[in-house]
Amino acid sequence: MLELQGISKVYEEKKVLEDINLKVRAGETLGVIGPTGSGKTTLLKIIDLLEEPTTGRMIFDGIDALNVPAFKIRRRMGMVFQETPILKGTVHDNIIYGPRLRGREPEEKEIKRVMELVELRGYENKDARGLSGGEKQRLALARALINQPELLLLDEPTSNLDPISKKRIEEAIKELKGEITIIFTTHDLIQGQHLAERIAILDNRIMQIGKPSEVFKRPSNRFVAEFVGAKNIIGGEARITRDKLTIIESDDLKIYSSKPAEGEVTAIIRPEDITVSWEPRDSSALNQLRGEVVRFEERGPLFQVQVECGDEIFTIYMTRKSFHDMKISIGSIVWIKFKASAVHIIR
Amino acid sequence: MDEILQGILKALELIITLDPEVVDTTSRTLMISISSTLLASLIAVPIGAIIHFKHFKGKRAIINIIQTLYSIPTVLIGLLVFLLISRSGPLGSLNLLFTPWGMILAQAILILPLIMGFSITALKGVGEEIIDLARSLGATEYQTLFTLVSEARYGIMAAIILGFGRAISEVGIAIMIGGNIRGYTRVITSAMALETSKGNLELSIALGIILLAISLIINTLLNYFQEK
Numbered sequence: 001m002l003e004l005q006g007i008s009k010v011y012e013e014k015k016v017l018e019d020i021n022l023k024v025r026a027g028e029t030l031g032v033i034g035p036t037g038s039g040k041t042t043l044l045k046i047i048d049l050l051e052e053p054t055t056g057r058m059i060f061d062g063i064d065a066l067n068v069p070a071f072k073i074r075r076r077m078g079m080v081f082q083e084t085p086i087l088k089g090t091v092h093d094n095i096i097y098g099p100r101l102r103g104r105e106p107e108e109k110e111i112k113r114v115m116e117l118v119e120l121r122g123y124e125n126k127d128a129r130g131l132s133g134g135e136k137q138r139l140a141l142a143r144a145l146i147n148q149p150e151l152l153l154l155d156e157p158t159s160n161l162d163p164i165s166k167k168r169i170e171e172a173i174k175e176l177k178g179e180i181t182i183i184f185t186t187h188d189l190i191q192g193q194h195l196a197e198r199i200a201i202l203d204n205r206i207m208q209i210g211k212p213s214e215v216f217k218r219p220s221n222r223f224v225a226e227f228v229g230a231k232n233i234i235g236g237e238a239r240i241t242r243d244k245l246t247i248i249e250s251d252d253l254k255i256y257s258s259k260p261a262e263g264e265v266t267a268i269i270r271p272e273d274i275t276v277s278w279e280p281r282d283s284s285a286l287n288q289l290r291g292e293v294v295r296f297e298e299r300g301p302l303f304q305v306q307v308e309c310g311d312e313i314f315t316i317y318m319t320r321k322s323f324h325d326m327k328i329s330i331g332s333i334v335w336i337k338f339k340a341s342a343v344h345i346i347r
Numbered sequence: 348m349d350e351i352l353q354g355i356l357k358a359l360e361l362i363i364t365l366d367p368e369v370v371d372t373t374s375r376t377l378m379i380s381i382s383s384t385l386l387a388s389l390i391a392v393p394i395g396a397i398i399h400f401k402h403f404k405g406k407r408a409i410i411n412i413i414q415t416l417y418s419i420p421t422v423l424i425g426l427l428v429f430l431l432i433s434r435s436g437p438l439g440s441l442n443l444l445f446t447p448w449g450m451i452l453a454q455a456i457l458i459l460p461l462i463m464g465f466s467i468t469a470l471k472g473v474g475e476e477i478i479d480l481a482r483s484l485g486a487t488e489y490q491t492l493f494t495l496v497s498e499a500r501y502g503i504m505a506a507i508i509l510g511f512g513r514a515i516s517e518v519g520i521a522i523m524i525g526g527n528i529r530g531y532t533r534v535i536t537s538a539m540a541l542e543t544s545k546g547n548l549e550l551s552i553a554l555g556i557i558l559l560a561i562s563l564i565i566n567t568l569l570n571y572f573q574e575k
Contacts, residue, residue: 045479048482048483049482050479050482050483070482071482071485071486071487071488074482074483074484074485075485077483078483078484079483081476081479081480081483083476084480085474085476085477085480087477087480087494087498088497088498088500097484097494098484098485101481101484101485101486101487101490102485143484144483144484147484147485
């Protein structure tokens with residue numbers, strides 16, 4: 001459906017996008033997630049041919065999109081901006097704007113369908129500029145959908161909305177999934193995870209792309225790990241021991257991993273894979289570290305406990321029961337342990 | 348004082364009784380100024396939109412020149428057009444001098460910068476994001492331009508009304524290009540200048556009241572559009 005090949009964009013010597021290669025298949029929902037300034041809006045504008053890339057090619061449905069009149073490609077796409085401008089006139093005037101550009105009058109049932117999808121039925125004759133922020137954004141979505149786009153681009157469509165409007169937009173996107181190809185940007189990880197089949201983590205270049213569960217569980221580099229909120233990210237020098245295990249040395253810590261790696265690496269241990277005890281125990285866990293409890297807080301049904309081992313602070317999730325049974329307090333000296341197989345190594 | 352009061356009363360009588368001279372001069376004035384405003388708008392609005400829409404070198408300088416021409420003296424435009432359409436001028440063969448057509452042309456030239464400049468300002472108020480929006484919804488470049496003008500329509504209407512206000516109230520062109528010919532090119536302002544000098548104050552005051560009423564209507568319309 002859409003293929004970007006080596007797309008880059010430079011503004012006044014600042015690289016906003018670098019070597020973007022991306023394939024999106026028809027009917028797919030792709031979430032582009034990244035912090036502010038990571039180039040999300042620029043990427044969508046380049047896809048919608050509103051911005052010209054500095055280098056690269058874009059293939060849309062087999063057509064070299066940068067070499068045909070832009071409006072012909074744009075008419076097959078729809079875009080909703082972060083703060084979509086509203087045209088003067090009524091809601092109905094806004095809805096029929098796109099079809100009129102194409103020289104057609106939309107049928108009443110078409111209008112009804114898109115208005116129902118965004119839950120704006122009955123608003124047709126209202127002054128569009130008098131709508132609330134959430135209603136305006138839903139109108140923007142309806143205005144894009146009436147043109148029956150094959151590719152829908154949504155630039156942080158819910159970032160400035162109240163929770164109810166946000167939910168309505170998300171529900172509309174869910175209903176459209178599979179029916180049309182959708183690329184949306186967000187800085188909301190949870191939204192990305194819920195709505196997208198694949199997510200791309202963007203920081204001027206695509207840092208990782210894959211199914212949300214893959215990206216969250218196995219971030220491929222430190223940026224992604226930190227961005228997706230991974231805990232216990234430890235950098236160090238790795239070498240392989242005689243037992244074919246990897247040992248990662250960082251200042252005064254030694255961590256074993258069952259994944260082979262050598263040289264400068266970053267290791268991640270998920271908080272739920274670490275257990276806490278008062279004494280070191282014989283167990284299959286190769287990694288046993290002594291440390292001091294420096295902080296804890298209640299997080300719903302779990303307790304998040306932070307233990308300082310050498311220079312590193314480990315975050316561990318404990319159930320309420322085991323936390324109370326152990327009678328842990330600030331300053332407690334405890335042992336933490338995790339298996340070598342729980343140490344995930346990234347670049 | 349008594350003379351002025353008498354003059355005003357007589358003027359009101361002329362207006363109420365629809366004095367043929369008053370009606371004739373007023374309708375000609377409106378016809379000439381409306382025509383010149385339409386002509387100027389047809390040229391100024393699209394060019395203003397293109398200037399706003401396109402990015403090119405010297406854009407700022409062009410806008411500066413346009414804004415400088417807002418206050419150009421009407422007699423200067425009168426002289427320029429006179430040279431252009433007088434018998435020996437480049438457009439002399441068109442025989443426009445001392446005709447309503449010549450007046451329309453000169454008034455249009457006078458108010459062209461005003462309508463163009465204020466149209467550009469109105470378009471600036473619409474915001475660049477409307478351009479992206481129109482394009483993203485499938486507009487061609489021409490349709491995008493049309494959308495931009497349509498979004499700025501109230502501001503552009505205000506610019507046109509402002510232009511009309513300047514056209515109808517000027518006197519230099521009316522005399523220099525129109526020649527103040529009774530029943531042919533005499534308009535409210537040139538008639539007032541002449542009648543006052545002749546001492547025919549009633550007619551002058553009557554025409555003055557009408558001009559004031561037109562100004563009031565223009566201002567009301569201007570406020571209406573500016574509030575939109």
